[in-house]
Amino acid sequence: MSGRQALLLSSSNCHGYSMLEFAKEEICAFLNKNNVKELLFVPFAQNNFDDYTNKIKGVISHWGFSVTGLHTYSEPKKAVSSAKAIFIGGGNTFLLLDRLYTHNLVDLIKNRVLEGKLAYIGSSAGTNVATKSIHTTNDMPIIYPPSFEAIGLVPFNINPHYTDKNENETHKGETRDQRIGEYISMPHANAVLGLREGSILHVDGNSLILKGVAGAVLFQKGGKKTEYSVGQNISFLLEE
Amino acid sequence: MSGRQALLLSSSNCHGYSMLEFAKEEICAFLNKNNVKELLFVPFAQNNFDDYTNKIKGVISHWGFSVTGLHTYSEPKKAVSSAKAIFIGGGNTFLLLDRLYTHNLVDLIKNRVLEGKLAYIGSSAGTNVATKSIHTTNDMPIIYPPSFEAIGLVPFNINPHYTDKNENETHKGETRDQRIGEYISMPHANAVLGLREGSILHVDGNSLILKGVAGAVLFQKGGKKTEYSVGQNISFLLEE
Ligand SMILES: [Ca+2]
Ligand SMILES: [Ca+2]
Numbered sequence: 337m338s339g340r341q342a343l344l345l346s347s348s349n350c351h352g353y354s355m356l357e358f359a360k361e362e363i364c365a366f367l368n369k370n371n372v373k374e375l376l377f378v379p380f381a382q383n384n385f386d387d388y389t390n391k392i393k394g395v396i397s398h399w400g401f402s403v404t405g406l407h408t409y410s411e412p413k414k415a416v417s418s419a420k421a422i423f424i425g426g427g428n429t430f431l432l433l434d435r436l437y438t439h440n441l442v443d444l445i446k447n448r449v450l451e452g453k454l455a456y457i458g459s460s461a462g463t464n465v466a467t468k469s470i471h472t473t474n475d476m477p478i479i480y481p482p483s484f485e486a487i488g489l490v491p492f493n494i495n496p497h498y499t500d501k502n503e504n505e506t507h508k509g510e511t512r513d514q515r516i517g518e519y520i521s522m523p524h525a526n527a528v529l530g531l532r533e534g535s536i537l538h539v540d541g542n543s544l545i546l547k548g549v550a551g552a553v554l555f556q557k558g559g560k561k562t563e564y565s566v567g568q569n570i571s572f573l574l575e576e
Numbered sequence: 577m578s579g580r581q582a583l584l585l586s587s588s589n590c591h592g593y594s595m596l597e598f599a600k601e602e603i604c605a606f607l608n609k610n611n612v613k614e615l616l617f618v619p620f621a622q623n624n625f626d627d628y629t630n631k632i633k634g635v636i637s638h639w640g641f642s643v644t645g646l647h648t649y650s651e652p653k654k655a656v657s658s659a660k661a662i663f664i665g666g667g668n669t670f671l672l673l674d675r676l677y678t679h680n681l682v683d684l685i686k687n688r689v690l691e692g693k694l695a696y697i698g699s700s701a702g703t704n705v706a707t708k709s710i711h712t713t714n715d716m717p718i719i720y721p722p723s724f725e726a727i728g729l730v731p732f733n734i735n736p737h738y739t740d741k742n743e744n745e746t747h748k749g750e751t752r753d754q755r756i757g758e759y760i761s762m763p764h765a766n767a768v769l770g771l772r773e774g775s776i777l778h779v780d781g782n783s784l785i786l787k788g789v790a791g792a793v794l795f796q797k798g799g800k801k802t803e804y805s806v807g808q809n810i811s812f813l814l815e816e
Contacts, residue, residue, distance in 0.1 A: 347749075383761060428758050430717075471718055474749060478711055478759040480724045497749040509587075509714060509737040518668050519718040521623060 339541030340449050341370055342489050344466055345459040346496045346531035348426055350549065356395050356459075358534050358549050363457065364399055366538070367421060370455040376419040378406045380435040381427025381461040392425060412439045419454060426460025426496075429473035433465050434481040446487045456489060460496045463531070467494045471519055472528050474512075490539060491526065491576045493519075498530030498553060516555050528555040529573065535566075544571045579781030580689050581610055582729050584706055585699040586736045586771035588666055590789065596635050596699075598774050598789050603697065604639050606778070607661060610695040616659040618646045620675035621667025621701040632665060652679045659694060666700025666736075669713035673705050674721040686727045696729060700736045703771070707734045711759055712768050714752075730779060731766065731816045733759075738770030738793060756795050768795040769813065775806075784811045 343359075343366045350358040367375070375396060379388040389405035396403050403423075409415035416422065422445065424432070436442050448454035458466045464473045465486045472493045499512055510518070516528050531537070534550035546552055551565040554573070564570055583599075583606045590598040607615070615636060619628040629645035636643050643663075649655035656662065662685065664672070676682050688694035698706045704713045705726045712733045739752055750758070756768050771777070774790035786792055791805040794813075804810055 431758075431762075472716060474716075476712060476714075476755040476759055477717055477724060478762050479764075484717060484720045499749075509739075515716040518671075519716055522671075522718050524719075 339452050340456075340489055340539055341366070341452065341541075342449065342456040342458070342466060342537070342539040344463040344490075344494065344531075344537040344539070345457070345548070346463065346498070346535045346550070347533050348459045350534040353534075353549075354395075355391070359536055360399065362536050362538065362547050363396070366455065366457070367401055370421065372401070372421040372455055374402045374404070374420065375457075376406055376415060376422045377403050378422060378424040378432075378436075378462070379427075380406070381425055381429065381432035383431075388425060388427075392423065396423075412441060413444060416441055416444055416448070416454070421455040421457070423457040424459070424462030424465065426462055428478055429461040429464045429470050429475045430477050430479050430481055432461045433470055433484075433486060434479050436465065436487075437482050442487055446489065449487075449489055463494055463496050463537075466490065467492060468526050469493060471522075471525070472516065490537075490544075490574060492573050493526045493528045494537075495528055495530045498532050498535075500553070513561075517559070520555050520557060520559070525557065527557070527573065529553070529570075530555065539574070542571060542574050543569070544574050545569055579692050580696075580729055580779055581606070581692065581781075582689065582696040582698070582706060582777070582779040584703040584730075584734065584771075584777040584779070585697070585788070586703065586738070586775045586790070587773050588699045590774040593774075593789075594635075595631070599776055600639065602776050602778065602787050603636070606695065606697070607641055610661065612641070612661040612695055614642045614644070614660065615697075616646055616655060616662045617643050618662060618664040618672075618676075618702070619667075620646070621665055621669065621672035623671075628665060628667075632663065636663075652681060653684060656681055656684055656688070656694070661695040661697070663697040664699070664702030664705065666702055668718055669701040669704045669710050669715045670717050670719050670721055672701045673710055673724075673726060674719050676705065676727075677722050682727055686729065689727075689729055703734055703736050703777075706730065707732060708766050709733060711762075711765070712756065730777075730784075730814060732813050733766045733768045734777075735768055735770040738772050738775075740793070753801075757799070760795055760797060760799070765797065767797070767813065769793070769810075770795065779814070782811060782814055783809070784814050785809055 532550035536548035772790035776788035
């Protein structure tokens with residue numbers, strides 16, 4: 337591997353595809369490029385670890401890769417330290433980050449990925465925790481984690497499942513854009529990339545390319561909003 | 577006043593009504609019953625304190641009550657200590673709770689309300705912070721507060737702007753019920769009352785009556801879900 341290797345999916349599910357199907361080509365190419373045959377799956381964003389791991393295994397093992405759940409190891413740090421590739425799945429971002437802190441995995445994963453020793457795949461909550469912080473998750477704050485700071489493989493924030501459709505016209509809750517706007521107006525805010533369902537970020541060292549079957553929207557300080565489409569090079573977002 | 581006095585609104589806006597109009601009768605009756613003429617407004621859930629206070633004042637002053645913003649006092653604790661009624665408005669729940677902690681107002685408000693010395697009106701985020709914790713807010717976690725524990729005027733949680741409509745059929749993000757279900761499955765979870773827009777909780781000592789123009793849905797451990805309609809006595813929820 338040369339530099340950090342990460343594939344960040346907006347979600348595992350995308351309308352019109354079976355689970356992870358929209359990302360099959362990218363995931364296979366990513367794992368093959370990094371000479372990976374075994375994937376360590378982290379089911380911590382959900383509560384039924386076995387079921388969740390088996391669901392992912394049921395898809396990915398057919399693509400020629402073996403999958404084991406991190407919860408099956410008595411020493412999670414050791415398992416992460418010897419893995420070549422990790423896949424962190426979606427569910428609840430607060431629950432996921434809290435468990436990563438409990439097991440002292442946040443810095444370990446960060447260091448191994450940044451040293452180019454661990455390839456990272458994330459989906460939804462697993463994508464949120466790969467960024468600077470979880471300030472832009474859509475999830476309900478069901479548990480209080482020791483920090484909102486996350487693994488920080490990229491120096492910006494992500495809003496997965498991004499949509500600019502209104503929930504419905506009579507409902508008075510905030511739209512997604514208003515929610516992201518509330519964050520962007522904070523002094524500590526980073527830029528936010530809204531990943532539409534079906535969107536994939538491919539991080540290869542200092543290169544960042546938008547892949548998958550749907551685009552992304554960048555929100556910046558001052559209210560600037562820019563649309564990017566599949567295939568575009570957005571490596572400038574990796575500059576700190 | 578006899579015991580805690582609180583009026584908890586799902587939101588300030590309700591489809592088909594101008595701002596706070598759906599709650600006018602209840603707010604006026606509540607303030608009159610508690611011999612209140614002056615309302616201390618807390619605009620901390622938003623960033624433009626003057627604008628927000630003026631918007632609320634523009635409505636409520638026409639009903640015969642004076643309104644001052646908490647941000648106009650050099651000593652917020654002193655202002656809260658001498659107020660007879662407080663109105664905490666909506667916006668972002670994390671920002672609101674963080675500012676209440678910064679100004680050391682959480683325990684002060686709790687104690688004065690529970691002693692029957694301060695009447696409390698909350699709307700949306702202002703309703704969230706009146707409950708046990710903010711674990712069931714819909715807001716984006718734009719700032720990390722020192723705790724998710726809140727004022728605790730009632731021993732359960734509230735989900736304001738509750739809706740059981742799906743955002744849209746092709747979107748794969750969680751529904752509101754799924755989000756609340758994620759919280760309910762946590763060991764530390766309290767019961768959650770989902771307040772539909774237009775719903776109002778009237779707390780009068782140990783009595784709790786559902787008022788306003790829309791009902792509420794109670795979520796309990798084990799997945800039990802119960803619908804309540806306007807006028808129903810749900811005082812059992814106040815038992816700890
Ligand atoms: Ca989620
Ligand atoms: Ca809000």
